[in-house]
Amino acid sequence: FAERAAELGLSVPETANAAAPEAAHLTKRFETVFKPIFTSSGKGLRYLKKGDAPPQDVSAIIQRKVEGRSVAATAICHAGRLIGAACYRPILEAGSVSIAFEREREAAPAITTWIETFIAAEALTGFVSFDFIVDDVGVPYAIECNPRATSAVHFFESKSLAAAILAPHKAQTVEAGGAERQQQFYACLTEFWARIRSRTERAAVARALRTCRDVTWRRDDPLPFLTMTPTSWEILRIAITQGVSLGEAATQDIGWFGEASGD
Numbered sequence: 001f002a003e004r005a006a007e008l009g010l011s012v013p014e015t016a017n018a019a020a021p022e023a024a025h026l027t028k029r030f031e032t033v034f035k036p037i038f039t040s041s042g043k044g045l046r047y048l049k050k051g052d053a054p055p056q057d058v059s060a061i062i063q064r065k066v067e068g069r070s071v072a073a074t075a076i077c078h079a080g081r082l083i084g085a086a087c088y089r090p091i092l093e094a095g096s097v098s099i100a101f102e103r104e105r106e107a108a109p110a111i112t113t114w115i116e117t118f119i120a121a122e123a124l125t126g127f128v129s130f131d132f133i134v135d136d137v138g139v140p141y142a143i144e145c146n147p148r149a150t151s152a153v154h155f156f157e158s159k160s161l162a163a164a165i166l167a168p169h170k171a172q173t174v175e176a177g178g179a180e181r182q183q184q185f186y187a188c189l190t191e192f193w194a195r196i197r198s199r200t201e202r203a204a205v206a207r208a209l210r211t212c213r214d215v216t217w218r219r220d221d222p223l224p225f226l227t228m229t230p231t232s233w234e235i236l237r238i239a240i241t242q243g244v245s246l247g248e249a250a251t252q253d254i255g256w257f258g259e260a261s262g263d
Contacts, residue, residue, distance in 0.1 A: 001145045002063070008121050010114055011141045013064040013133075023054040023062040031065040033143075040251050042096030066133040066141045071104050073130050074152035075115050076164055076174055080123035082116045083164050084174025086155035091181065092188060092208040095245035099187035100208040103155050103180050107134045114140055125168070127153075154178050154215045183212035186228055187246045190239055 002015035016022035018034060026032055027048055036044040037059050047065065048054065054062045075085040087108045090098035104111075111132060119128065129152065131144040153161070157177030164171035188209050195201035217225040229236070238249035 001142075002061075004122075005118060005142055008117060010117060011139050013066050013141050013143065015061055015063045017058060018054050018060040018062050019056045019058040026062050026064060027052055027054045033063045033065050034060055035063060036060045040247065043248060045096065063143065066135060066143070068133040068135040068141075071107050071111060071132045071134050071140065072098065072101075072150060072152055073111050073115060073132065074150050075119060075128050075130075076126070076149075076156075076161070076168070077119045077128065078125050078168035078171070080120045080125075082112075082119050083168060083171045084156060084161070085112045085115050086152040086176065087111050088152050088155060091212065092183070092191065092205060094187055094191050095247060097245055097247040098151055099191065099246070100181070100183040100212045101151055102182075102212075103178075107132075107138060107140055110134075110138060111140045114142065118142075151182075151184070151215070154182050178215075179213040181212040182215050183208055185209070185214040185216070185225075186232065186236070188212075190236065190246060193240075194243070 002012045005012045014026055014030075016026055028051060031050050032048045032052075032054070034046040034048055034055060034057075036057075039045070044060075048062075069089060071087055071089050073085055073087040076083045085108075087104040088098070088101040089104045090101050092098070092100035111130075111134075114132075115128075115130060118124075127147070127149040129146045129148060129150040130142050131146075132140040132142050134140045155176060155178045157175040160173075160175040160177070164174045188205055192202060192205040192209065195205060214225065216228060235246060235249045238244065238252065239246050242249070
């Protein structure tokens with residue numbers, strides 16, 4: 001992904017396979033990030049100081065650490081045409097997964113242009129999501145691409161999004177919608193109890209719970225919100241008893257992290 005984006009002239013941090021000679025050159029010059037290729041929810045991610053020797057691991061990459069703020073985006077597209085894009089910045093995270101977030105406006109134009117270029121070059125169709133670091137002069141550096149929708153989808157207007165999904169060849173654009181600040185209530189509540197011993201961290205979670213609107217709750221259709229605890233209990237139980245984030249708990253039985261199949 002990083003190599004293809006660089007070929008297109010798009011901003012991405014320098015990236016190399018962790019076992020390649022280029023990785024050692026990167027770690028000598030910059031602070032870097034060690035990322036397993038087969039991972040999710042930040043599992044196995046490590047930050048390396050300048051001069052640290054990179055772990056010799058062919059199933060991981062080394063990437064220059066970009067200083068700035070995190071912004072995530074989800075786009076919906078058809079045959080290389082961008083139909084809609086929404087951006088958000090995290091307010092509260094469980095591990096590396098945002099569970100409370102706020103619409104990003106300042107960096108959105110530059111990020112949308114970046115996404116539009118990539119989607120057109122790859123002739124993509126469907127949902128595609130990106131994680132960016134926006135530096136102090138406003139340049140967005142893409143650090144990850146996921147071929148699916150993420151929480152930014154909550155910043156689309158529902159009916160407009162549904163129309164684009166059902167008839168993407170007819171859709172002109174997906175309208176923006178939703179509250180400016182949103183949360184996944186049960187994930188935030190889990191984090192509240194996980195941070196109960198820290199007054200500062202507990203206060204940050206409580207503030208998110210008070211000021212952000214839940215992505216599921218609707219007064220005219222309350223059952224999805226009310227039944228989420230029993231229907232998600234197995235995931236909640238794993239998160240609570242094993243001390244992992246909801247993202248890790250939700251993908252334990254479906255994620256593949258490069259292990260041999262045993263066949």
